[in-house]
Amino acid sequence: MVNQTHFLNARLADGTVADLAVAGGRFSAVTPAANAATPPAGAVDLAGELVLPAFVEGHIHLDTSFYGDAWRPYIPCTNGFDVRERVAFQMRNLERAAPMEERAKSQLELCVGHGSLAMRSHVMVDTAVGLKHVETILAVREKYRDLIDIQLVAFPQSGILSSPGTAELLDEALKLGCDLIGGLDPASFDRDVKGHLDVVFGLAEKRGVGVDIHLHDGGTLGLFEIEEIVARTTALSMRGKVAVSHAYALGDISADALERVGERIAAAGVAIMTNAPGDHPFPPVAALRKAGVTVFAGSDNIRDSWWPYGDGDMLNRANMIGYRSGFYEDRELKAAYDVVSHAGAKALGLEGYGIAVGAKADFVALKAEHVPQAVVAVPKERTVYRAGTAIARNGAVIG
Ligand SMILES: [Zn+2]
Numbered sequence: 155m156v157n158q159t160h161f162l163n164a165r166l167a168d169g170t171v172a173d174l175a176v177a178g179g180r181f182s183a184v185t186p187a188a189n190a191a192t193p194p195a196g197a198v199d200l201a202g203e204l205v206l207p208a209f210v211e212g213h214i215h216l217d218t219s220f221y222g223d224a225w226r227p228y229i230p231c232t233n234g235f236d237v238r239e240r241v242a243f244q245m246r247n248l249e250r251a252a253p254m255e256e257r258a259k260s261q262l263e264l265c266v267g268h269g270s271l272a273m274r275s276h277v278m279v280d281t282a283v284g285l286k287h288v289e290t291i292l293a294v295r296e297k298y299r300d301l302i303d304i305q306l307v308a309f310p311q312s313g314i315l316s317s318p319g320t321a322e323l324l325d326e327a328l329k330l331g332c333d334l335i336g337g338l339d340p341a342s343f344d345r346d347v348k349g350h351l352d353v354v355f356g357l358a359e360k361r362g363v364g365v366d367i368h369l370h371d372g373g374t375l376g377l378f379e380i381e382e383i384v385a386r387t388t389a390l391s392m393r394g395k396v397a398v399s400h401a402y403a404l405g406d407i408s409a410d411a412l413e414r415v416g417e418r419i420a421a422a423g424v425a426i427m428t429n430a431p432g433d434h435p436f437p438p439v440a441a442l443r444k445a446g447v448t449v450f451a452g453s454d455n456i457r458d459s460w461w462p463y464g465d466g467d468m469l470n471r472a473n474m475i476g477y478r479s480g481f482y483e484d485r486e487l488k489a490a491y492d493v494v495s496h497a498g499a500k501a502l503g504l505e506g507y508g509i510a511v512g513a514k515a516d517f518v519a520l521k522a523e524h525v526p527q528a529v530v531a532v533p534k535e536r537t538v539y540r541a542g543t544a545i546a547r548n549g550a551v552i553g
Contacts, residue, residue, distance in 0.1 A: 159542045160197035163187050164205035166509060167525050171202060176515040176542030184511055200519050204528055206491075207508050208271035208516040208538065209468035210498025213366075213399050213427045213452025214261070216275040216294065216304075217287040218244060221457045221464075222260025223252040228462050237343060237370060241311055244459035245282065254287065258294045261456060264466035266301050267549040269518035269538045272504055274305040274366065274452065276336055276399075279327050280312035281319045288327045301545060305502060307366050309336035314353050315344040321353045328361040337367035340382075341375050347382055355386045364395035364503075366427070369403070372435070376403025377415060384415075384422040393423030397450075397501055401426050404442065405435030412438065416445030425501035429454040430475040432463070439479050443489060450501040451475060451493045468494040469520075470532050487526035515542035 161174040164187075175183035193199070220226045226247050231239045251257060265273060278287045288308065295304045308327035314320045314337070324335060335357045340350030358365050365387075371379055380398060387396040404412060404426065419426065425448040428436045442449050451471050456464030469491075475481075476490035499507035506514040520536035522528035538546035546552055 158182060158194075160194045161205075162193055162197050162199045163189075163202050164200045164509075164519070165202050165524070166205060169524060174205070174509070174515075179515055179541030180506065181509065181511050181513050181515050184509065203519040203537075204522040204524065205509060205517055205519050206269075206525070206528075207495055207499075207513070208518055208540075209269050209494050210450065210502060210504070210507075211265050211270040211273040211452055211466070211468055212450040212498045212501060213429065213454050214265070214273060214275045215277075215309075215455060215458065216258040216261055216291050217254055217277050218248065219257055219261045219456045219458045219464075220247070220251060221257065221264060221466075223257050226457070226459065229459075237339060240460055244311075247459045254290045255294055258291060259298075261466065262294070262298055262302060263551045264456070264549075265453075265468075266298075266538065267546045267551055268465075268467035268469070269520075269536060269546070270302070270466070270468050271516040271538070271540055272303045272305075272499070272502060272507075274307060274334075274502055276307040276309035276366070276368070277327075277332070278311040279308050279320065279323050280310060281317050281323065282312070285323060285327055285330065288330055288332060292331050301540060301551070303504070305333045306331070307334040307336040308332040309368070310338055313338060313343045313350075315346050315349045321357070324353070325357055325361070328357060328363055332363070334358075334364040334366050335361070337365070337369075339369060339371050340367075340379055342371050347379055351382055351386060355390060358392065358395075359390055364397075365392065366397040366399055368399050369401050372402045372406050374403075374407070376401070377407055377411065380404070380415060380419070384418050384424055387422045387424050394425075394500075394503060396423070397425040397427055399427040399452075399454075400431075401428070401437050402435055404437035409441075412441055413445065416442050416447055420446035423448075425450055425497075427452055427501070428475070429471065430478045432478075436478070439475060439493060440481070440486065440489065448497050448501050449493055450498040467532070467534075468498075469528060472529050473532050476529055484526040487529045491525045491529050516540055
């Protein structure tokens with residue numbers, strides 16, 4: 155007989171209370187709570203705690219955070235937000251930072267502790283750092299593979315065309331094991347939308363990998379770039395394998411334009427990532443979801459050269475998304491939760507996600523009445539289970 159672990163009295167997202175059985179790291183049974191007089195040996199009584207599939211951290215930078223390192227005071231740009239200037243600040247800060255491996259581990263444990271067990275991290279590739287960051291983070295991923303599933307994006311932090319030699323390095327990064335090819339503001343950074351996207355989608359086609367592009371460009375310029383990304387996704391039949399991170403432009407165009415482009419983004423199967431940044435227009439989550447777009451979320455920067463915020467808690471991120479989106483109704487709060495869970499799993503193409511027979515037993519048990527209350531209260535008391543084994547409690551990885 156297969157060894158089963160039993161979890162009793164789990165409150166599910168639909169409000170029902172269930173008993174869960176786990177075998178071989180996956181749910182083997184989800185049944186209405188039996189309240190048996192003699193529970194199975196070794197059963198864990200969850201006592202009505204809310205059980206949710208582990209959160210999905212859809213966009214983070216494991217290589218450039220100073221979490222766990224010395225505090226790095228934020229340096230303002232000299233003349234308004236400038237990506238190129240921020241990259242220069244970052245290079246200066248990184249020279250004095252603790253070893254990347256240590257910083258990445260601190261950040262990973264922060265995320266796992268809060269219940270994220272799948273993650274997409276962008277990793278810097280440019281002619282100054284070469285493949286050093288990629289090699290280090292690949293090794294960290296290997297060390298932590300029992301705790302968390304990590305996708306890596308080869309990220310051209312210093313542009314592609316404006317930094318000759320980068321395209322070859324990106325190709326090399328994919329050969330080494332990166333899962334996706336990244337990009338960065340094709341218009342404002344490289345000043346060549348076609349040239350930049352030729353390299354990105356060319357490498358995606360050559361190596362059979364997905365695409366996740368940082369796009370901060372706003373207004374009609376950003377909108378044009380999104381349309382170009384959508385067109386290439388369709389042309390290459392890359393439905394479900396392309397994401398645009400930030401896509402600020404979607405936050406500052408008219409409702410009419412948004413509706414039109416939303417339908418096209420949805421039809422092409424391009425996902426949109428937002429971290430609901432403070433004091434900046436961001437993609438309207440409700441309108442995009444209504445159009446059928448997969449909107450997912452990430453912490454993005456945590457205590458790095460871009461800003462001092464971030465706590466690695468995707469439930470808190472759902473709270474921020476709901477707060478900034480003006481979500482008050484239960485159905486809206488559930489949507490904010492969906493962005494950090496099921497929609498994230500869809501955007502990352504995760505297999506076996508959810509609380510269902512056959513799904514991976516990666517879940518979080520927390521003290522909350524239901525999903526809407528969890529999103530507004532963000533209870534920190536929680537237990538994180540990986541393949542049915544408790545690996546973190548109340549924010550800290552166990553053992
Ligand atoms: Zn980012």
